[in-house]
Amino acid sequence: MKAPRNKRLMNQKNPRRNRQTFGGFFLLILVGVFLLFVFRFSYIVISGQVNNENLSQKASALYQNSTVLRAKRGTIYDASGTAIAEDSTTYSLYAILDKNHVGTNGKKLYVTDKAKTARVLSHYLPLSRQNILKRLNPKNPNTFQVEFGAAGKGLSLSIKQAIDKANLKGIYFNETPARLYPNGIFASHQVGLAQLQNHDEKTSAEAQNLTGIMGLEKTFNSSLRGVNGSKKIKKDSYGYQLPNTKAKEKTAKNGNNLYLTLDTRLQTYLETLMSNAQTKYQPKQLNAVLMNPKTGQILAASQRPTFNPQTGSGLGNFWRDTLVADAYEPGSVMKVFTLAAAIDAGKYQPNTTYASGQIRVGGTTIHDWNKTGWGTIPFSEALARSSNVGFVHIQQLMGQAKWLRYIKKFKFMQKTNSMLPGEVSGSLQYQHASDQAITAFGQGINVNMMQMMQGFSAIANNGKEMKPQIVAKMTDPNTGKTTNYQPRSVGKPISQDTAEQVRQAMEDVVYKKYGTGRVYAIPGYKIAAKTGTAEISHANGGGYLAGRNNYIFSVVGMAPADDPKYVLYITMKQPQNMTKEASVILSEIFNPLMKRALDYEQSNATTTTQAQMPNVIGKTVSDATAALKQNQLTPIQIGTGNTVVQQMPVKNEVVLDHQRVLLLTN
Numbered sequence: 001m002k003a004p005r006n007k008r009l010m011n012q013k014n015p016r017r018n019r020q021t022f023g024g025f026f027l028l029i030l031v032g033v034f035l036l037f038v039f040r041f042s043y044i045v046i047s048g049q050v051n052n053e054n055l056s057q058k059a060s061a062l063y064q065n066s067t068v069l070r071a072k073r074g075t076i077y078d079a080s081g082t083a084i085a086e087d088s089t090t091y092s093l094y095a096i097l098d099k100n101h102v103g104t105n106g107k108k109l110y111v112t113d114k115a116k117t118a119r120v121l122s123h124y125l126p127l128s129r130q131n132i133l134k135r136l137n138p139k140n141p142n143t144f145q146v147e148f149g150a151a152g153k154g155l156s157l158s159i160k161q162a163i164d165k166a167n168l169k170g171i172y173f174n175e176t177p178a179r180l181y182p183n184g185i186f187a188s189h190q191v192g193l194a195q196l197q198n199h200d201e202k203t204s205a206e207a208q209n210l211t212g213i214m215g216l217e218k219t220f221n222s223s224l225r226g227v228n229g230s231k232k233i234k235k236d237s238y239g240y241q242l243p244n245t246k247a248k249e250k251t252a253k254n255g256n257n258l259y260l261t262l263d264t265r266l267q268t269y270l271e272t273l274m275s276n277a278q279t280k281y282q283p284k285q286l287n288a289v290l291m292n293p294k295t296g297q298i299l300a301a302s303q304r305p306t307f308n309p310q311t312g313s314g315l316g317n318f319w320r321d322t323l324v325a326d327a328y329e330p331g332s333v334m335k336v337f338t339l340a341a342a343i344d345a346g347k348y349q350p351n352t353t354y355a356s357g358q359i360r361v362g363g364t365t366i367h368d369w370n371k372t373g374w375g376t377i378p379f380s381e382a383l384a385r386s387s388n389v390g391f392v393h394i395q396q397l398m399g400q401a402k403w404l405r406y407i408k409k410f411k412f413m414q415k416t417n418s419m420l421p422g423e424v425s426g427s428l429q430y431q432h433a434s435d436q437a438i439t440a441f442g443q444g445i446n447v448n449m450m451q452m453m454q455g456f457s458a459i460a461n462n463g464k465e466m467k468p469q470i471v472a473k474m475t476d477p478n479t480g481k482t483t484n485y486q487p488r489s490v491g492k493p494i495s496q497d498t499a500e501q502v503r504q505a506m507e508d509v510v511y512k513k514y515g516t517g518r519v520y521a522i523p524g525y526k527i528a529a530k531t532g533t534a535e536i537s538h539a540n541g542g543g544y545l546a547g548r549n550n551y552i553f554s555v556v557g558m559a560p561a562d563d564p565k566y567v568l569y570i571t572m573k574q575p576q577n578m579t580k581e582a583s584v585i586l587s588e589i590f591n592p593l594m595k596r597a598l599d600y601e602q603s604n605a606t607t608t609t610q611a612q613m614p615n616v617i618g619k620t621v622s623d624a625t626a627a628l629k630q631n632q633l634t635p636i637q638i639g640t641g642n643t644v645v646q647q648m649p650v651k652n653e654v655v656l657d658h659q660r661v662l663l664l665t666n
Contacts, residue, residue: 070177071226073210074255076191076217078264079299079472080650085191085217085309087210088180091160091173093125093152095136098144101170111136111170120166124159125151154178158641179210179217181309182646182664184638185271187262188306189321190298190420190470192217194224215321216258216471219421223474226255259472261297264648266290268662269596270300273589277572278304281585285573287322287449288589290597293457293558293567295487296466298418299597324416324423327446328571331534332386333556334442337455338394339383339505341406344498347397350380359389362433366392369533374514384508384515386531388441395440403440404430409493410455411465418450418468426451442534453569454490456556459503460564462496464489503528507561519587520557522595528561531583536574549575553582555590559598566597603655615651616644616663624663634660641665 076085095117096110103109111117118132125132125148135146160173179194192215196208209228212221229252270288278286286304291297303322307314320326342348357373359366368374368389374381382390395403407413407428415423429435429444438444450468458465467488474483494502506528509517517529532554535544544550554571558564570586578585614631616624621637624644628635633655646664649655 067231069229069231069250069252070209071228071252072254073177073179073194073226074220074224074257074477076224076258076260078260078262078267080264080653081259082264082646082648082650084181084183084186084260084262084264085194086180086182088178089157090153090176090178091155091157092147092176093121093155093163094145094147094172094174096145096170096172097136097138098142101144108169111168113169117168117171120163120168121148121171124155124163127151177208177210179309182638183264183268183648183662184308184310185275185306186264187267187301188309189215189303190301190323191215191260191309192219193309193315194221214319215421216260216419219419220256220258220471220474224255224258227253229253254477257475257477259474261299261470261472262301263299265600265653265659266300266593266597267302268648269660270302270589270593273593274302274304274306277585277589281572281578281580282576283572283574284576285322285326286571288568288570288593289323289449289453290593291453291457291468291567291569293460293466293564296454296457296469297472297487298453298468298470299566300593301470321420321422323449324418324420325448327424327426327448328552328573329443329445329534329537330447330452330571331442331532331552331554332388333452333530333532333554333569334445335383335386335391335440336459336502336506336530336556337406337410338391338403338440340459340494340498340502341403342394342398343501344494345398345402345406347399347402348379348394349397351378353378354390354393356385356387356389359392361392361437364434364437366434366437380505381508381512381514383505383530384512386509386516386533391440392437395437400430400433400436403436406493407439407445409491410458411490411493412445412447412451412455414451416448416450416454416468419471420450423450424448442532449569449571452556453567456558456567456569458491458493459499459506460558460567461499463492463494463499465491465493503558503561503564506530506558517555517557517583519583520555520590522559522591522598525559525595525598526561527557527559527594528564529555529557531555532571533582549578551582553586555583555586557590557594559594565601566594568594568597613647613649613651613653613655613661616647617651619644621663621665628661631655635663636660637663637665639665 073087075083075087078084099110101109114133114136118129118136121132122129127148132148135148138146163171177196192212194210194212194217197211209225212218212224217224229250232248270290274286274288283304288302289298290300292299301323305314305318307318339348353376355373355376356368357371358368366388368387373389374385379390379394382394413426413428415425426448427446428439430439435444453468454465467490469485469487471485473485475481507526509515509531510521510527510529516531520527520529534552534554536550536552537544552571552573554569556567556569558567568590570589572582572586575585614627616627619627621642621644625635642665644663644665648662
């Protein structure tokens with residue numbers, strides 16, 4: 001009977017033991033957790049980090065505010081100091097639709113009147129009222145905000161201000177740095193383009209910088225872009241600067257300013273002439289460069305296809321600067337250099353005659369463009385008639401080694417380093433006798449336009465060859481320092497006497513009855529010129545293209561012929577609508593531009609009764625127009641504003657009667 005009682009006593013003691021065991025185990029857990037907390041806390045105190053984040057920095061960030069002070073990108077100016085590329089700001093529009101978006105005082109910060117909003121915005125955006133309403137009523141009722149696509153981006157300050165005046169609730173703007181190109185198409189590939197390249201969402205808008213991606217904007221990007229600054233303040237929990245604290249400010253360093261050699265009057269006129277020719281004759285490519293041969297300074301330069309950097313129109317079609325990035329066979333304008341080399345080497349015999357029409361060289365028959373030729377003629381007529389056969393003879397009289405030396409002396413197959421990016425060196429096919437022969441008339445040798453301009457400078461500048469120059473100087477607005485780019489001679493491949501003889505022969509091209517360039521005569525001025533018609537190689541390298549328009553047509557002209565102040569070189573590739581002879585088409589650009597340049601030169605040389613451009617900036621368009629017409633000038637308005645903010649030519653510049661004046665409005 002005692003065994004059951006002992007069993008009950010043991011069962012009564014077990015719960016007490018169980019509780020003791022559980023209590024001890026729980027105590028150990030508490031001690032472990034406590035020690036873990038102590039260890040973790042000690043680690044945080046000693047290291048100052050949690051999850052690899054610095055606590056002191058995080059705490060400091062709560063009470064510090066840092067603002068980026070964006071540097072101003074340098075301005076690009078023309079030769080007269082008129083801005084052709086400058087910093088600007090554009091605005092992107094967006095609308096908040098979420099009805100929970102209210103201010104601390106209950107003020108509604110979302111669009112409340114969609115009909116009014118659509119009506120007002122339709123006046124300033126290229127969108128209809130119905131289209132805007134559709135965007136303001138998205139299918140998803142939980143949409144927080146909407147944007148307006150390309151139509152709502154790139155808005156000017158004046159448009160933003162006009163929309164702000166309407167007091168539309170829920171309409172906001174993001175500010176974006178931008179580049180302003182007020183002249184539109186204006187040496188676009190040469191001046192270049194700067195755009196926002198930073199697409200990192202973590203980077204604030206004010207910290208984003210414009211980057212040059214083309215032309216001089218690219219070449220001088222590091223100098224133009226500047227260096228951003230910063231401003232740091234200590235703040236309270238409401239975001240206000242703490243009293244008795246000073247802001248730490250690092251001043252932004254603005255970018256350098258660039259001054260080009262381009263003459264806006266001539267550049268603008270060239271663009272107009274080029275656009276007219278492009279529209280009428282539709283060439284695949286069209287290039288033109290006007291240079292002062294005494295300094296090498298480029299006064300005007302353009303190409304087609306081109307683009308408008310302000311609107312972006314045409315930008316996706318053609319990125320190459322064909323003045324430096326395209327190598328091509330120049331054709332008969334190369335005969336100018338062949339003749340110069342022969343004269344300078346003492347191998348030119350102007351009165352010696354030869355049989356024109358054709359010549360056999362190294363198993364290849366070379367023809368004149370007039371395949372029947374002109375009979376037996378003297379070498380003195382070879383340039384004016386543009387005789388291939390005559391120049392093969394001239395090259396043979398020199399010898400292949402001497403002609404090659406002159407090719408190198410004129411700096412062909414070398415980059416001009418004119419500061420335009422993407423320049424090619426060119427090439428020469430010179431192994432066989434036939435190869436050597438055709439280089440005499442510009443086939444078998446590949447050049448770029450700036451190399452040709454550099455070579456032409458030696459002919460126009462009495463033998464002194466000048467490097468093409470498009471940048472005149474660079475100024476640092478932070479220090480006032482100016483870096484001048486002086487005209488630079490790259491050699492003297494020929495003598496002054498040789499250059500004068502070549503120009504006299506080029507006059508025959510224009511004024512002899514058998515000359516190929518008679519259409520380039522300009523009344524009142526003596527012109528020296530040379531025409532060219534270069535064959536175009538097949539893309540697969542198998543010979544040349546056939547067809548009346550499958551050529552690169554060209555002309556180079558120097559004026560006044562006895563002491564050239566200007567060299568103008570134009571090339572036109574494969575006009576698709578060739579309704580006139582190539583020389584006539586090119587003369588529609590050459591003659592008016594060269595005459596305009598010579599008229600300016602003559603006007604600048606006159607010290608009496610000079611007409612000066614009045615200052616009309618700040619005037620209303622009507623007042624400015626009246627003032628210009630009173631001065632016998634022709635105003636052309638750019639923009640739809642009512643106030644003139646920029647003019648071209650600039651004030652006090654010498655102008656001609658009935659000269660066009662561009663008025664840029666607000």
